[in-house]
Amino acid sequence: MTKQRREVYGLLLEDASHPTANDVFRKVQDRMPQISLATVYNCLEALVTHGLVNQVNFDREPSRYCANLQEHVHFHDEASGRIHDIEFKDGADIMDFLNLPEGAEITEMELTIRGKLPSRD
Amino acid sequence: MTKQRREVYGLLLEDASHPTANDVFRKVQDRMPQISLATVYNCLEALVTHGLVNQVNFDREPSRYCANLQEHVHFHDEASGRIHDIEFKDGADIMDFLNLPEGAEITEMELTIRGKLPSRD
DNA sequence: AATCTTAATTAGAATAATTCAAAAATCACC
DNA sequence: GGTGATTTTTGAATTATTCTAATTAAGATT
Structure with missing residues (x-):
């Protein structure tokens, strides 16, 4: 768990709006201006593979992410x-x-x- | 219904393997060598909007198409x-x-x- | 504290599916 | 058969995402 991952994860815990990677990027930038979009993608991927976050795909829209782990x-x-x-x-x-x-x-x-x-x- | 659309639709009726646009393109090329990928996309879109074909998305994979209209x-x-x-x-x-x-x-x-x-x- | 090691972040280029734009061809209808 | 509208074609543009290489940061070890 790095600073960036904690930040991304924290945001997803608070924000149940199913944001896209870009949404997350913009919001996290408020608190970590130097973060890059690639890092947000990396963090999201890490969180998903560790089972803390779900990746949600709808049609061909950009992927969305949510920290609600309940089925x-x-x-x-x-x-x-x-x-x-x-x-x-x-x-x-x-x-x-x-x-x-x-x-x-x-x-x-x-x-x-x-x-x-x-x-x- | 144009020649191309008929061809694409015919292929989907016969082929239940849920091909991607690219798969369809390659197969239709056997019978219409001059067809373009963009046309295949256009045809698929036309068929989908007219309700003859379903577009199926799975995760972030390329869209697949199927002519099975039953739910x-x-x-x-x-x-x-x-x-x-x-x-x-x-x-x-x-x-x-x-x-x-x-x-x-x-x-x-x-x-x-x-x-x-x-x-x- | 300095150094070593490993992994993560960054920036920007690359990729892949799809869409768009303009010109050429085809179609439907008179 | 001509005319206008729609499609197809070609190739370029777009967009989400991934990759690459270089830098940075974080711990562990001396």
Whole structure:
């Protein structure tokens, strides 16, 4: 854990907006003006490979990063453009939904939903 | 529907391997040597926007295209590198699995699974 | 404290998928 | 068959990300 990694990680812990590498770069620059974009990419990669952070890909958009390690689904609100974390219901198992061939093993799964959230007035 | 679009579409109907734009380009070239990669991209885009073809994104890999319009899930077999289409069980509704806020509307969803399929000997 | 070793950061160039722009070709319709 | 609109082509541009080489920093060792 270097200064830079701690800074990037700290930012992700506070900021649940699923920022891109560039977003992270701009925000971290406030506190470490000399940091480079490549370092931000390196830090994010290190955090991801060490399992502290998840990399989230949506369509062909730039990757986003989030420090919410609990298993969850991403909901892209079309109105606001924001991404929300949605949890599974208790006891829900995706295997129950799918016609998976006998003996298939799931390593990892990613579910992304696009839609509209009710506007809260 | 132009010659090129028909060719690209025909290929996708026959080829369920979820080819990338480049794969499509190389294969279509056999029958239309003068076609350009940009045209393949244009054709794919046209087919996608007209709803004949789905664009599938997995992590940061190149987009893949498939003409299977039935709602399905993509299973990335880590052993073979191949992508398989998996269908939902009858009557399965993803809404039943998720703690979605009241009133949320789903426009579109994409589920991708990484894992191992049993090797068939 | 000085030095050695290793790993991380930096800056900038390189890469790869995709998109864009302009000119040429093709198509649909009169 | 001509005309206007749309596509294709070619090649250049863009953008996110990765790579490279050089520098710097961080510990460990004397």
